[in-house]
Amino acid sequence: MAFTNEQLERYSRHIILKEVGAKGQKKLLNAKVLIIGAGGLGAPAALYLAAAGVGTIGIADADEVDLSNLQRQVIHTTADVGKPKVESARETMEAINPDVTVKTYRLYIDSTNITDLIKDYDFIIDGTDNFPAKFLINDACVMAGKPFSHAGIIRFKGQLMTYVPGQGPCYRCVFKEPPPKDAVPTCKQAGVIGAMGGVIGSLQAMEAIKYILGTGDLLTGYLLTYDALKMEFRKIKLPKDHSGCAVCGDEPTITKLIDYELPSCELKSQG
Amino acid sequence: MAEFNIDDTVDITDVVCPTTFVKAKVALEELDDGQILCVHLNDGEPVQNVPRSIKEEGHKILKLINNEDGTYDLIVQKVGD
Amino acid sequence: MKITVAGIAKEYPQGLTVRKLIESENVETPEYVTVTINDDFVESGAFDSTVLNEGDNVEFLYFMGGGR
Known part of the structure; x- marks a missing residue:
């Protein structure tokens, strides 16, 4: 070419x-x-990946654009309110770069569809907003041998880590099980500063780009945390030994995907 | 130009800075170590900047030929993979 | 004794357990925090029985569920 x-x-x-x-x-x-998720994290990630000329970008989200999204989900505009998020995201990405083919998946991920969804992709970005989805993405990616970027944001804080098959810990190594529903707040309940998605989602895009290029050091084996109020980034080393992990360990006890129950307030908005 | 065994030629007179250098760089990437590229470029800014940028990338400038028509031919030997 | 907690070295009393450290550091949602000492995980069932030593490097890893 x-x-x-x-x-x-x-x-x-x-x-x-x-x-x-x-x-x-x-x-x-x-x-x-x-x-996965065309929201606070997915929006900036999608914009940068489209601008960078990533040839095929898949975007999965079942929701429509809501006015309360626009404070942080920079891929959607006021005129897009009411439109399916994946459609709005596709239009923006194609407007930025006609080289990009956008594939839209208007769905909630679950144990029945995720394996099929990820199978044709080289790298997956977790831009979801709830623990059931985050654990599902982790387990599905580990089982399918797919690299992915995990991230979470809340209030003035954000964090991310990168999983590459065979190279260190997965999300479940660090966080064994989802917390009981409603035990740990999500952004809907707790709020999030809009630019946080921009910082962390852009870092996820950067990890995807570095992985594709095969250059530099990925955030494998580390959790990067960002505290905006303290203006502090910390790269925390994660334990190397993951032989005992329930999903990526030597003798996995989780061999089937699990649909955990969603917190009551998130029932309508999974990633 | 007969003195050189040109492996490929690239015309960068149809683009402006920094695409001039980018186009030459892309053409060089397609070559193997030791092969020779002829870059056709305009007088002025391209001839001032492109040879220098190519040199900074580690390639060898063999000759700059003034075509006396406002264009030059830069003969470059690729160094490295 | 001096130990490093979340990157900051401070003086702590001898015999401090992980449980006591979680309390004294006002850790958010202490039931769900992941703890590492010197880059090894501490099982949550061992927070009471794990005593910290001079020079230990402790990290708290928190659930962060938001994203959209």
Whole structure:
């Protein structure tokens, strides 16, 4: 595949980088990334991946755009209120970059559909807002051998980690089981500063891009935490030994996907 | 130009900075170590900047030929993979 | 004794257990926090019986469920 002059211009700032170059840009154009959740995390991730020329971007979300989303979900506009989020996200991504093919999945993920959903993608971004979905994505990715970026945001805080098959701990190594429903607040109950999704979702996009390029060090084996009020980033080392993990360990006890019960307030809005 | 065994030629007179260098860089990436690229470029900013940027990437500038028509041919040998 | 908690080294009394440290640090949702000492997990069932030592490096890892 040869670049058109327009593509050379569009991606010039990438191609100039020695870590990217023409080869790296081609890798991006041939890559497939799935974003689960077109919200606070998924919106900025989708924007940057589309702008970067990631050739195929899948986006999964069952919801419609709500006015209360617009404080942080920067891929949607006021005119999009009421529209399916995946449609609104697709329109914005295609408007940014016609090189990108956007595949939309208007659904809630569950144990019956996630394996099929992730199977054609090179990297998965968890932009969901509840523990059942986050554990489901982890388990499905571990079982299918797919790399993914986990993240969570709340109030003025955010965190993320990257899982790559065979390279260190998964989400379940760190957090064994979802907390009982309603025991730990989600953003709907607790609030979140809009720019937090921008910071953490952009970092997730960066991890996906680095994974595709095969350059630099990924956030595997670490949890990166960000406290905006203290203006503090911490890269916390996670235990190396994951042999005892229930899903990615030597003798997994979880071999089937689990649909955990959603908190009562989240019943209508899973990722 | 007969003195060189040109493996590929790229015309960067149809684009502007920084796409000029980007187009030359992409053409160089397609070559193997030691192969030779002829870059056709305009006088002015391209001839001032592109040879320098290519040199900074570690490639070898063999010759800059003034075509006396407002364009140049830059003969570059690729260094590295 | 000096131990490092979430990146900050401070003086703590001898014989401090993980449970007591969680209390003194006002850890949010203490029932669901994940604790590591020197890059190893501490099972939540062992918070009472695990005594910290001079030079230990303790991290608290919190559930963060939001995202949309």
